[in-house]
Amino acid sequence: MDINKLQRENIKNLRPYSTARDEYKGQASIFLDANENSYGSPLTKDTPEAVNYNRYPDPLQLDLKDAISKIKGVPIENTFLGNGSDEAIDLLFRAFCEPGRDNVVILPPTYGMYEVSAGINNVETRKVNLLPGFQLDLEGIAEAIDENTKLIFICSPNNPTGNSIIRTDIETVLANFNGLVVIDEAYINYAKQHTFIRELTEYPNLVILQTFSKAWGLAALRLGMAFAARPVIDVLNKVKPPYNINQATQDIALAALKNIEQVNEWIKITVAERENLSRELAALPTVKKVYPSDANFILIEVEEALKTYDSLVEAGIIIRDRSKVTLCEGCLRITIGTPEENKTLLETLKMLK
Numbered sequence: 001m002d003i004n005k006l007q008r009e010n011i012k013n014l015r016p017y018s019t020a021r022d023e024y025k026g027q028a029s030i031f032l033d034a035n036e037n038s039y040g041s042p043l044t045k046d047t048p049e050a051v052n053y054n055r056y057p058d059p060l061q062l063d064l065k066d067a068i069s070k071i072k073g074v075p076i077e078n079t080f081l082g083n084g085s086d087e088a089i090d091l092l093f094r095a096f097c098e099p100g101r102d103n104v105v106i107l108p109p110t111y112g113m114y115e116v117s118a119g120i121n122n123v124e125t126r127k128v129n130l131l132p133g134f135q136l137d138l139e140g141i142a143e144a145i146d147e148n149t150k151l152i153f154i155c156s157p158n159n160p161t162g163n164s165i166i167r168t169d170i171e172t173v174l175a176n177f178n179g180l181v182v183i184d185e186a187y188i189n190y191a192k193q194h195t196f197i198r199e200l201t202e203y204p205n206l207v208i209l210q211t212f213s214k215a216w217g218l219a220a221l222r223l224g225m226a227f228a229a230r231p232v233i234d235v236l237n238k239v240k241p242p243y244n245i246n247q248a249t250q251d252i253a254l255a256a257l258k259n260i261e262q263v264n265e266w267i268k269i270t271v272a273e274r275e276n277l278s279r280e281l282a283a284l285p286t287v288k289k290v291y292p293s294d295a296n297f298i299l300i301e302v303e304e305a306l307k308t309y310d311s312l313v314e315a316g317i318i319i320r321d322r323s324k325v326t327l328c329e330g331c332l333r334i335t336i337g338t339p340e341e342n343k344t345l346l347e348t349l350k351m352l353k
Contacts (some may be wrong), residue, residue: 001178001179001204001205003204003229003231003232003235006150006178006179006180007095007096008094008095008096008097008098009098011094011095011096011235011238011239014238014239016238016239017242019034019056019059019242019243020033020034020056021034021056021057021059022059022242031055034055034056036054036055036056037054039054040052040054041053041054053246053248055247056243056247057243057245057246057250058250059242059244060237061081061250063254064081064245064250064253064254065079065081067254067257068225068257071257071260072197072210072225072227073197073198074197074200074227077230078200078227078228078230078233079225079226079227079233080225080227080228080233080236080237080240081224081225081226081245082223082224082225082226082240082245083222083223083224083245084211084213084222084223084224085184085209085211085213085224085225085226086113087224087240087244088209088224088225088226088236089113089114089117089182089209090117090120091236091239092151092180092207092236093117093118093120093121093151094121095235095236095238095239096150096179096180096235097118097121097150097151098148099121099122099123100122101148102123102124102148102149103124103125103126103146103148103150104118104123104125104126104149104150104151104152104153105125105126105127105128105141105144105145105149105151105152105153106118106125106127106128106153107127107128107129107130107136107137107141107153107154107155108127108129108130108325108326108327109130109134109158109160109161109322109325109326109327109328110130110155110158110159111153111155111159111184111186126145126149128140129326129327130158130161130327134158134163134291134327135163135165135166135169136154136165136169136173138169138173141173142176145177149177149179150179150180151179151180152173152177152179152180152181152182153182153184154170154173154181154182154183154184155184155186156170156183156184156188156191156193157185157187157188157190157191157193157293157294157295159184159186159295159297160297160299160320160325160328160331160333161291161299161328162187162291162292162294162295162298162299163291163292163293164191164192167193170183171199174203174205174206175203177205179205180205180206180207180228180232181203181205181206181207182207182208182209183207183208183209184209185208185209185210186209186210186211186213186214187294187295187296187297188210189214189215189263189267190215190267190270190271190274190294190295190296191294191295192294193294195208195210196208197227200227200228200229205229206228206229207226207227207228207232208227209224209225210224210225210226210227211223211224211225212224212225212253212256214296215266215267215270216256216263217256217266218253218256221249221252221253223245223249223253269339270296270336273336273337273338273339273342274293274296274298276342277298277334277336277342277346278290278292278293280346281298281300281334281346281349284349284350286302286303286304286308286352287300287301287302288301288302288303288330289301296335296336297333297336298333298334298336299322299328299332299333300331300334301330301331302331303330305321305323305330305331305332306321306323308332308349308352309321309323309332311348311352312345312348312349315348317344317345317348319333319334319335320332320333320334
């Protein structure tokens with residue numbers, strides 16, 4: 001795959017904005033280059049005096065990427081950090097899809113932002129529904145792509161169904177498609193299936209999305225990761241906003257990465273609760289089916305989805321109504337809560353008539 005042929009013509013010729021922090025690397029005692037407030041940041045009685053955010057952050061987040069590299073085993077040059085995975089998704093459209101000409105393939109039911117980003121960027125979306133069991137329709141994908149297909153999005157474990165996509169099927173797509181195959185692994189920490197990170201050196205067209213929003217418990221920070229071949233990462237860095245990850249986010253994420261034992265413990269508890277909750281839900285008379293899950297949520301089919309949803313809302317329990325989503329008719333999506341939250345959910349469902 002030639003990344004130069006894949007990216008948009010205007011992006012090939014784009015000269016990215018050069019920040020003050022790009023032009024100077026090293027140590028200094030006086031910074032008068034970026035028009036910052038030299039006096040510091042206003043502090044309150046609740047703000048540690050060591051915290052000062054008057055200086056622009058590292059535009060390439062090298063310290064944070066280095067810490068991520070030690071955990072993920074991915075070199076810094078193969079890592080992109082975005083304002084949530086949604087920024088990486090949007091930048092892939094902006095960098096590689098010519099508006100009004102190119103198209104992408106998505107596989108419903110799946111994460112909704114792929115289609116939203118396509119619409120924002122005026123890029124055609126071609127939908128190939130998953131097969132029964134929520135697996136890839138390889139023949140349908142092959143028929144949908146043409147010379148203007150630039151991206152294929154595969155969510156695994158899939159949202160909202162929770163299942164992992166068969167690994168060999170994903171490899172078939174990777175081996176036979178000349179555009180970028182984007183594997184969204186937002187829920188990979190909860191899955192038995194291994195990440196595709198180890199395949200990065202095999203497939204130059206592979207892009208992997210991961211996030212700090214799920215297992216890492218940092219959804220409010222909006223910090224996502226993309227891993228890909230160096231030429232793809234270089235393009236993403238070229239088109240991103242200069243300081244897309246603020247310093248506070250970088251600081252908090254760095255601190256979180258030192259607590260991987262806590263994260264692993266939460267994952268272990270969540271997986272155990274997922275299996276227990278699945279069994280308990282399957283025993284309820286109003287539940288018609290509980291789908292297998294490799295994520296931190298469960299998709300269930302119930303007799304009256306909207307009525308059940310509304311009753312839970314009245315009880316102060318918020319889940320997601322997925323009953324109008326393709327192939328998820330009559331279904332609700334339930335995030336795995338704490339043991340106490342899951343117990344309350346089950347007790348409330350048992351009282352519903």
